[in-house]
Amino acid sequence: NQKTSYVADFSGQWWAGRGTRIALLCGGGMYERPVLGQWSGGAIQACDETSCDRIEETLEHAGFTVIKIDIEQLGTDSAIGASVRETLSSCRAVVIPGGHDIPQAAALGELGKAALACILERGGGLVGICAGAWLLGHGTSLEHNYRWLPVACDPKFGDNGLVGMASLTASSEGAALLGDGLTGEVMFDESPSMSIIDPAPALSLEPTTAQRTIERITVDATYASPGVKAASFAGCAALERMGEAAEMLVGTAAVVRGVVRSGRKTGGSELKAGDAGGTEFKVEDAGGSELKAGRIDGKGGREPTPGKAGRVVLIGPHFEMTRGGGEILARAVAWGAGAQPP
Numbered sequence: 232n233q234k235t236s237y238v239a240d241f242s243g244q245w246w247a248g249r250g251t252r253i254a255l256l257c258g259g260g261m262y263e264r265p266v267l268g269q270w271s272g273g274a275i276q277a278c279d280e281t282s283c284d285r286i287e288e289t290l291e292h293a294g295f296t297v298i299k300i301d302i303e304q305l306g307t308d309s310a311i312g313a314s315v316r317e318t319l320s321s322c323r324a325v326v327i328p329g330g331h332d333i334p335q336a337a338a339l340g341e342l343g344k345a346a347l348a349c350i351l352e353r354g355g356g357l358v359g360i361c362a363g364a365w366l367l368g369h370g371t372s373l374e375h376n377y378r379w380l381p382v383a384c385d386p387k388f389g390d391n392g393l394v395g396m397a398s399l400t401a402s403s404e405g406a407a408l409l410g411d412g413l414t415g416e417v418m419f420d421e422s423p424s425m426s427i428i429d430p431a432p433a434l435s436l437e438p439t440t441a442q443r444t445i446e447r448i449t450v451d452a453t454y455a456s457p458g459v460k461a462a463s464f465a466g467c468a469a470l471e472r473m474g475e476a477a478e479m480l481v482g483t484a485a486v487v488r489g490v491v492r493s494g495r496k497t498g499g500s501e502l503k504a505g506d507a508g509g510t511e512f513k514v515e516d517a518g519g520s521e522l523k524a525g526r527i528d529g530k531g532g533r534e535p536t537p538g539k540a541g542r543v544v545l546i547g548p549h550f551e552m553t554r555g556g557g558e559i560l561a562r563a564v565a566w567g568a569g570a571q572p573p
Contacts, residue, residue: 245572246558246565248295253564254322255290256363257283259302262334264390272390277334278302278327282360285551286328286560293561298322302335306343316346324356324542324568327363329420329549335366336375344377351379351541352493356567360560361422364545365389368487369428380448380489380543381431384423387476393469394420395462397548398455399485405451408572409486409562412555413452417485419459422547425484443493446540452486454547487545488566542567 259277266272287297304315319325325347327335339347351357357379359367364384370376371386401413431445458480461467470477544567550556 242294246293246562246570248290248293248561248565250294250296251324251565251568252298252322253290253295253568254298254300254319254325255283255286256302256305256325256327256335257299259330259338260334262331264331275331275334277330277338277362279330279362282329282549282551286326286360289551289557289560290326290564292557293565295561295564300325302338302343305346306338306340308342312342316342319346320349322350322355324358324564325350326564327357327359327366328551329361329363332362332365332370333375335362336377347377348379351491351543352539354539354541354569356542356544356564356569358544358546358564358567360546360551361420361549364423364425364487364547367543368425368545369432370423378432379443379491380487380545381428381445382425382448382484382487382489382545383428384425385479385483387473388424388480389421391421391469391473392465393459393461393473393477394418395459395466397422397459397480397485398457399452399548400455401452402450404449405486408566409451409559412559413486416460416553417556418549418552419547420549420552422485422549423545424454424480425487425545425547427484427487443491446490446492448487448489450484450487452484454480454483454485456481485547486563488563489543489545490540491543492540542569 257278257280261274261276263274264272283299287299290297298318300315300319304311305319306312307315347357357367359365364382365376367377368380368382368384369378370384371389372383396416397419398416399414401409401411405413427448427450458477459466459470461470544563546560546563550560
């Protein structure tokens, strides 16, 4: 039962984990996807088990200490839930994996959502992959979407059975940060087709009272022609159902990063849509320093410190499921946790 390694040895690189604690949400209930034409939909777990296993393997190989957190326990109002939220608060960043955003939001509830918000408000990072990206951004602007980055997802690319390999093109900044492998093919599994909302709407202040301002948002990679190449009969059928709409994937965002300052409003720089190579911002308190312990509040996270800048990464496709994609994922998580290239 030897595990397959998806990353090379990069213990000496800037993105090496060096024991940094990363929380990985896992588990959760099943969600029955709606029938679409001849596609039967079917049940999907809140946090897909295979996705979680590959993420854990990849990050541990990169030197991170991965703490698996049961998503349902995280949102539970109980002694176990409080203990799990305490454990989460000790992590530098949180990864929300593939699966489905609706059961993820349901499992987290207000307590779990507040615990994630406190990670961001203390200068930590949140990395959403596929379903996690739907959840953290605006998604399709439904009530359960957190809207912590002004990033929308095209509903045509969700719950439709489209699985295959997608082509990506990296921006120069994206390639410098996440690696040259960002340009190429990556596994696509009902992954979000993302776009920056411009002008950016006001950020939701719930579930905490902290103000949030976007200091920077960057598109690191976009989907390239020919879009998705189906890898199965079901994928071919999905492309046939979508028709010309499938071509709308090309040119949309596949990987987006944002810096979000919480606490006091600092009057940061104006958001520019699609800024992939703009002015570099100084990100205070998002560097490699350890998070300081603080009192655990009633909402399940440490007290937010005014002025902290947290980091959010939204990744549409599945690098953890792509041979050679592990380094890209490790780099993205390292950046989310506060690391910077030299």
